[in-house]
Amino acid sequence: MGAYAALAAGLINLRYQTGADSNLSKSLVLIIPGALLFAISFTGFGKRLLQRQTAAAITIAGGGLLLLYSFIL
Numbered sequence: 001m002g003a004y005a006a007l008a009a010g011l012i013n014l015r016y017q018t019g020a021d022s023n024l025s026k027s028l029v030l031i032i033p034g035a036l037l038f039a040i041s042f043t044g045f046g047k048r049l050l051q052r053q054t055a056a057a058i059t060i061a062g063g064g065l066l067l068l069y070s071f072i073l
Helices: 002-016 023-040 044-050 053-072
Strands: none
Touching: 002 023, 002 053, 023 044, 023 053, 044 053
16 A cells, blocks of 8 residues: 555656656656555565565655655655
């Protein structure tokens, strides 16, 4: 769900800030990690990796930072 939220926030930001300075690079900060995490969650290796407690903590912390960034942006 966090990957989808980051991806969606990046795409929404890209659309609503059309014409703003450096909009693409700011939106890609949200889109790329969200898309990568979303894609990884479909592989067997990614599913096993994301079930680990350390990976979950890192993912939650990273997702929180991306969410904070999306509100600041």
